[in-house]
Each structure stands twice: as C-alpha cells, then as structure tokens.
Amino acid sequence: MVYIGVDLGGTGIKAGVVDESGTILAKGSAPTGRERPYQAVIADIAALCTRVAAQAGTPMEEVAAMGVGVPGICNPETGVIPFCTNLGWHDVPFVEEMHKHLNLPVHVDNDATVAGYAESIAGVSAGTRASVFLTLGTGVGGGIVLGGRPYSGVHGIGSEIGHMILQMDGEPCTCGNEGCFERYASATAIIREARRAVKKDPQSMMMKNCGGNPERINAKIVIDCAKAGDKTARAVFDAYVRALAHGIISIINVLDPEIIVLGGGVSMAGDFLLNAVREAVKPLIFFKTMPYARIELARLGADAGIIGAALLGRK
Amino acid sequence: MVYIGVDLGGTGIKAGVVDESGTILAKGSAPTGRERPYQAVIADIAALCTRVAAQAGTPMEEVAAMGVGVPGICNPETGVIPFCTNLGWHDVPFVEEMHKHLNLPVHVDNDATVAGYAESIAGVSAGTRASVFLTLGTGVGGGIVLGGRPYSGVHGIGSEIGHMILQMDGEPCTCGNEGCFERYASATAIIREARRAVKKDPQSMMMKNCGGNPERINAKIVIDCAKAGDKTARAVFDAYVRALAHGIISIINVLDPEIIVLGGGVSMAGDFLLNAVREAVKPLIFFKTMPYARIELARLGADAGIIGAALLGRK
Numbered sequence: 364m365v366y367i368g369v370d371l372g373g374t375g376i377k378a379g380v381v382d383e384s385g386t387i388l389a390k391g392s393a394p395t396g397r398e399r400p401y402q403a404v405i406a407d408i409a410a411l412c413t414r415v416a417a418q419a420g421t422p423m424e425e426v427a428a429m430g431v432g433v434p435g436i437c438n439p440e441t442g443v444i445p446f447c448t449n450l451g452w453h454d455v456p457f458v459e460e461m462h463k464h465l466n467l468p469v470h471v472d473n474d475a476t477v478a479g480y481a482e483s484i485a486g487v488s489a490g491t492r493a494s495v496f497l498t499l500g501t502g503v504g505g506g507i508v509l510g511g512r513p514y515s516g517v518h519g520i521g522s523e524i525g526h527m528i529l530q531m532d533g534e535p536c537t538c539g540n541e542g543c544f545e546r547y548a549s550a551t552a553i554i555r556e557a558r559r560a561v562k563k564d565p566q567s568m569m570m571k572n573c574g575g576n577p578e579r580i581n582a583k584i585v586i587d588c589a590k591a592g593d594k595t596a597r598a599v600f601d602a603y604v605r606a607l608a609h610g611i612i613s614i615i616n617v618l619d620p621e622i623i624v625l626g627g628g629v630s631m632a633g634d635f636l637l638n639a640v641r642e643a644v645k646p647l648i649f650f651k652t653m654p655y656a657r658i659e660l661a662r663l664g665a666d667a668g669i670i671g672a673a674l675l676g677r678k
Numbered sequence: 679m680v681y682i683g684v685d686l687g688g689t690g691i692k693a694g695v696v697d698e699s700g701t702i703l704a705k706g707s708a709p710t711g712r713e714r715p716y717q718a719v720i721a722d723i724a725a726l727c728t729r730v731a732a733q734a735g736t737p738m739e740e741v742a743a744m745g746v747g748v749p750g751i752c753n754p755e756t757g758v759i760p761f762c763t764n765l766g767w768h769d770v771p772f773v774e775e776m777h778k779h780l781n782l783p784v785h786v787d788n789d790a791t792v793a794g795y796a797e798s799i800a801g802v803s804a805g806t807r808a809s810v811f812l813t814l815g816t817g818v819g820g821g822i823v824l825g826g827r828p829y830s831g832v833h834g835i836g837s838e839i840g841h842m843i844l845q846m847d848g849e850p851c852t853c854g855n856e857g858c859f860e861r862y863a864s865a866t867a868i869i870r871e872a873r874r875a876v877k878k879d880p881q882s883m884m885m886k887n888c889g890g891n892p893e894r895i896n897a898k899i900v901i902d903c904a905k906a907g908d909k910t911a912r913a914v915f916d917a918y919v920r921a922l923a924h925g926i927i928s929i930i931n932v933l934d935p936e937i938i939v940l941g942g943g944v945s946m947a948g949d950f951l952l953n954a955v956r957e958a959v960k961p962l963i964f965f966k967t968m969p970y971a972r973i974e975l976a977r978l979g980a981d982a983g984i985i986g987a988a989l990l991g992r993k
Contacts (some may be wrong), residue, residue: 436965446965493832505932509824516934517808518969526964527928530846531862531921538964540927547846606846612855613842617820617932619831649841649853650751650761654833 365421367412367429367467368673370474373397373449376404378411379666380419380426381673385485387666389419401455409464423465428676430470431457432477432668438519439472439675445519470675472513474668476522478661479506480513481671482624486662491621495614496661497524498627499607502537503545506671507618513675525549529610544613547606550582550628556599557585568593586632604636608643615648615655626661633660680736682727682744682782683988685789688712688764691719693726694981695734695741696988700800702981704734716770724779738780743991745785746772747792747983753834754787754990760834785990787828789983791837793976794821795828796986797939801977806936810929811976812839813942814922817852818860821986822933828990840864844925859928862921865897865943871914872900883908901947919951923958930963930970941976948975 365388370377372395379390393411395404408431416423435447442458458469472480479488479496488494488508496506505524507514515521525545526538533542534552546552558577561570568588573579588596611623630636641658648655663670680703685692687710694705708726710719723746731738750762757773773784787795794803794811803809803823811821820839822829830836840860841853848857849867861867873892876885883903888894903911926938945951956973963970978985 436968445968491832507932517806517936517971518934520930520965520968520970521932521934523931523964526931527842528924529843531844531848531924533846540962540964609843609846613928614932615835616838616841617822617836617929619833619836621832647855649838649855650835653751653760653835655835656832 364427365419365425366673366676367416367426368669368671369408369412369429369431370668370672371395371408371431371433373434376408376411377669378408378415379669379673380415380421381670383677385481385670385674387669389415390669391415391418395450397450401452402460405457405460406464409461412465426467428468428470429465430472430672430675432474432672433471434474436519437471437473437515439470439515442469442471444471468676472675473515473522475504476506476513476515477671477675478626478667479624479671480508480674481663481667482661483508484674485670486667487659488622488624493618493620494622494624495524495618495620496624496626499549499625499629500627501549501551503548504627524614527610527613529606544610548603548610553582553585553599553603553629554580556602557596560595560599564595567595569596582629586635590635604639604643607640608647611640611644611658612647620656622657622659624659624661626667630660679742680734680740681988681991682731682741683984683986684723684727684744684746685983685987686710686723686746686748688749691723691726692984693723693730694984694988695730695736696985698992700796700985700989702984704730705984706730706733710765712765716767717775719765720772720775721779724776727780741782743783743785744780745787745987745990747789747987748786749789751834752786752788752830754785754830757784757786759786783991787990788830788837790819791821791828791830792986792990793941793982794939794986795823795989796978796982797976798823799989800985801982802974803937803939808933808935809937809939810839810933810935811939811941814863814865814940814944815942816864816866818863819942839929842925842928844921859925863918863925868897868900868914868918868944869895871917872911875910875914879910882910884911897944901950905950919954919958922955923962926955926959926973927962935971937972937974939974939976941982945975
C-alpha cells in the first residue's frame with residue numbers, strides 16, 4: 364500500500380508518495396499561490412498528487428489514501444478547515460473540494476500534529492505509546508500522538524501547545540492572550556530577547572555577526588554566538604532554554620508522554636540545545652525518582668510533513 | 679456485576695459497593711491510622727471491603743473487582759504506589775499486599791483521576807469523549823479521562839494539572855518549582871491572597887467574619903464576602919477566577935476536552951464561581967468562533983472517589 368502526503372504551506376506545496384513504513388518513494392512541489400481562491404489551490408494540490416504518483420510509477424488506483432498537513436486548525440472528522448491564517452482560509456470544505464479531483468480517501472490535520480505523527484512512525488518516537496512533538500520555529504507548534512494516533516482534541520482545537528500559558532500577564536501573543544509558551548520558546552522569542560540584549564550590550568558578538576543591524580539577528584546568530592562563548596548571547600540562550608524547560612515540565616506533568624521531540628528551526632542547534640534542555644528539565648521534575656519522558660531531537664526534518672500527512676490514511 | 683471502591687485519605691478510609699451504573703449500594707468508613715506500617719492499613723482496607731459487601735448483602739465472590747483512589751501517584755500497571763506523601767508511603771506494592779487479603783482483581787489510581795472517572799460515568803461528564811476534572815482544594819488535583827478510560831500518562835506521573843506552570847518564577851510551590859497552577863487556583867491560594875489583602879484593608883468584611891484573626895480566613899469566608907459585595911474580597915475572588923481561567927485555557931489549548939469539571943472545596947461556591955469562570959475563559963479562547971469545552975460543576979461530591987475507584991475494574 365502507498366499513500367500520498369501533502370505539506371501545504373503559505374508559499375509552497377510539497378507532496379510525496381510514501382509507503383507503509385514512512386519511506387518517501389517520490390516527491391515534488393508547486394507554489395501555493397495563496398492569493399487565489401481555495402478551489403484553485405486545491406486543484407493544484409490534486410495535480411501535484413497525480414504528478415508525484417506518476418513519478419513513483421504508481422497508478423492512482425493503487426494509492427490507498429491521501430492526507431494533508433495544514434498550518435492551521437482542522438476538523439479531521441468533517442474534513443473542514445475552519446482556520447488557516449497563513450492561507451487566509453476560513454471554513455474551507457477541504458475534503459469535499461479535494462474529492463472533486465481525486466477519488467481517494469482524504470485526511471486533513473494540523474501540520475505540527477502531522478509532523479509529530481511522522482516521527483512516531485518513521486522517526487525518533489517510533490514505537491512509543493505517547494509522544495509530544497514541538498516545532499520551535501516562528502511560533503511553537505505541537506503534535507500529540509496517543510496510542511498510535513494523532514490527538515487534536517474533541518473540537519479539533521487541541522495540541523496548540525504553543526498557546527499554553529507560561530507567564531500570566533507576560534509577553535503579548537498573536538493569539539490575543541499574554542504569556543503564551545511560544546512567546547518564550549520560539550525562534551521569535553530568541554530574536555526578540557537578543558535584540559533587547561544588544562541594546563544593553565552593543566559589544567556583544569551578536570552585533571558583529573548581524574553586521575551592526577539588530578534587525579538582522581536571527582536564532583542561528585544567537586546560538587552560534589552562545590556556542591562561541593559570547594556572554595550576552597549565552598544569557599539569551601539560557602533564558603530561552605529555561606522557558607522551554609518550564610513548558611516541557613507542564614507537558615510532563617499533564618500528559619506524561621514517553622518522549623518529547625524537539626523539531627523546527629531552533630532544533631537545528633542540535634546537541635547544544637538538547638543537552639541544555641535536558642539539564643534544565645531535570646531539577647524541575649516533580650517526582651525526582653520516577654522515570655519521565657525522554658527528550659530527543661526530531662529526525663525526519665522537512666520531510667516529516669509529507670510522511671505524517673500520507674500516513675494519516677494508514678489504519 | 680458489582681464492584682468495591684475505596685477512597686483512601688490521610689485521615690479516613692471510605693469504601694462502598696457500587697453497581698455497573700455507578701450507584702452506591704452500601705458504604706462505610708474506618709480511620710486510616712497512617713502512622714502504622716502500610717501492611718496494617720491495607721489489612722484494614724480489606725476488612726472494610728468485606729464489611730461493606732456484607733452490608734450490601736453481596737457475597738465477596740460476586741464482587742467483580744475492587745479499586746482504590748490514592749492521594750498520590752500510582753502505577754496502574756504494576757499496582758505499585760511510588761509516592762503518597764499524605765500517607766508517608768514510598769514504593770508500596772499495594773496490589774500485591776491487597777491480594778494477601780482479597781481474592782479479587784485490584785486496581786489503583788490517583789484520587790483526582792478516579793473522581794474525574796466517576797463523573798465521566800455517573801456524573802456531569804457522563805457520555806463525553808474527553809473530560810478534565812479539577813479538584814480545587816488544598817491543592818489542585820487533575821483527572822483526565824480519554825475515550826472512556828482514565829489517563830495518567832506513560833509513567834503514571836501525568837494528569838498532575840495542578841503542577842502546570844502558570845507563572846514562571848511565581849509563587850513557590852510544595853513541589854519545589856515556582857508558579858504552578860495550584861499556587862493560584864487552590865483554596866490555599868484564595869486564603870493566601872485574602873490574608874495579604876486584609877493587611878492592606880483591615881476594614882474588609884473578611885476581617886469581621888474571621889473574628890479579627892486573619893489566620894482563620896478560609897475560602898468560604900472570602901467567597902461569602904465577595905458575594906456580599908465586599909470590594910477587597912471581590913478583588914481576591916476575581917484574581918482567583920482569572921488565574922483559574924488561564925489554567926483552563928492551557929487545558930483547552932492542549933487537550934481540547936469536551937468538558938472541564940470543577941470539583942473540590944472551592945466548587946462549593948456553585949454558580950457564583952461557575953458563571954465567573956465561564957465569563958473569564960471566553961475572551962481567552964484562541965479560535966473565537968469554534969466550539970470549546972463546556973465548563974461545569976462536579977455532581978457526585980464526596981462519593982466520587984468511591985464510585986470512580988470501584989469502576990476502575992469495569993471493562
């Protein structure tokens with residue numbers, strides 16, 4: 364059995380043919396063209412699916428199902444996408460529309476959920492009974508997998524882990540609240556704090572590495588400077604890790620998963636991040652002598668979206 | 679089929695015979711005597727079980743299973759109780775010890791989990807697909823029920839919702855961390871804030887109602903004075919409700935349950951609390967036009983522990 368997975372982003376659509384084990388057999392991409400009506404975008408998704416199936420040498424009638432990961436919220440049961448801010452979509456009947464083009468079972472879910480699901484099948488969390496995936500990017504996305512299935516809650520608005528409250532009355536969030544986890548644990552948070560920090564310490568290596576223009580500071584610059592021993596960058600990084608660890612503690616104390624997987628741009632910092640996070644979590648554990656979730660880096664990288672979306676259709 | 683449920687507390691043991699639907703057919707109690715070795719406490723639990731079965735006119739061989747709710751953490755799979763601070767228990771092989779007295783399947787789980795489970799079968803959350811129960815008492819206990827079964831996580835340390843971080847670097851918690859949800863949403867939090875408030879406003883009605891001794895302020899005094907229109911008490915109550923609402927938002931954004939049930943001492947404030955919490959949650963909802971968890975008061979009161987523990991053995 365093979366499946367088609369689609370990773371639908373604000374700028375590009377990626378699609379791939381994926382086998383039962385999560386291996387990508389063929390993949391391709393197309394621009395999203397999000398300024399167009401959703402019908403046109405969905406027609407292009409269908410055309411891309413047909414194209415990658417041909418690339419893989421798989422007749423469409425041998426594709427068991429297709430799935431799509433969307434940067435918004437989905438109702439996996441009705442197949443409707445109530446909100447997708449990046450695409451400007453509201454209440455888009457995705458599955459219904461897709462069925463005009465493809466005669467296949469169609470599944471939709473949130474992109475972080477789908478990426479976490481992929482890791483739980485073909486990545487670092489394979490074989491675990493409960494996993495939580497965090498994408499540390501512009502925001503913080505969350506993917507919960509329980510008993511082998513993605514968990515998005517009863518109304519499809521769950522696993523928005525980036526919007527747990529970490530600091531009541533804290534930094535204002537795009538969601539309208541204050542102090543959400545993602546305000547402290549995203550790449551955006553690192554950048555914000557680094558810009559604040561270089562104002563106080565213009566001698567920081569970060570200023571040199573951004574060509575003297577704090578607007579050019581990105582998470583990589585901060586992490587590279589922290590690695591290189593720049594004190595101000597290190598302080599920004601340590602505060603970031605501490606906040607991330609506090610959010611992880613909330614996840615452990617509520618969901619107690621077997622594994623917590625760190626993905627997204629910030630996770631490119633690799634072991635430098637991973638070791639720091641593990642060290643920061645340890646003293647915050649409630650029951651010190653009990654086992655708790657392993658913390659690991661994601662393994663599937665940018666392909667996780669395609670793989671997880673494809674396997675939504677796997678029984 | 680009937681079951682025996684035991685609510686094991688720091689001072690008393692309550693037990694009851696419960697039918698399939700969650701109705702208590704007979705119940706009784708005994709002192710815990712927690713200063714004794716655990717073997718003695720467990721022998722007394724067994725004796726109490728035999729006694730309530732006789733009261734109900736049920737031969738022990740007709741009891742399908744017994745279950746116990748414990749104010750600590752449990753490993754429902756091994757039947758071991760790794761931690762129960764109230765009883766001073768560490769790594770107590772509860773099920774094994776109980777089997778020396780009773781020839782029955784024995785189940786153990788956390789007391790808040792068990793109470794939430796009871797509500798999900800015979801109480802306000804009956805028939806829901808995912809529920810979260812909060813006991814607002816000395817601390818904040820949490821009970822998660824997913825797909826009809828209690829969820830305590832992979833290592834048995836989950837559903838400790840009172841120890842989500844709500845305010846990083848906030849009020850110190852008994853768990854060793856700072857800013858846990860229960861530091862803001864427990865009866866203890868109301869009392870702490872009321873004592874702070876009467877220092878600044880000794881004219882508050884709360885001072886009269888506690889006989890001039892702030893050490894005697896309890897949550898009921900604060901809530902009664904808030905209801906009666908005392909401004910200082912109202913401010914304490916409002917801050918409490920606001921923090922509770924922020925914690926509820928974290929629960930909604932992560933778990934997206936069908937219902938959130940408020941139990942424990944503070945929930946005795948009834949609709950005065952419930953309406954305030956519902957109003958406080960509404961503006962914090964991420965996706966304003968999407969349905970989200972109903973918030974309700976617990977219905978089973980003090981019997982929830984017996985009922986939920988009993989039904990742990992139900993298939």
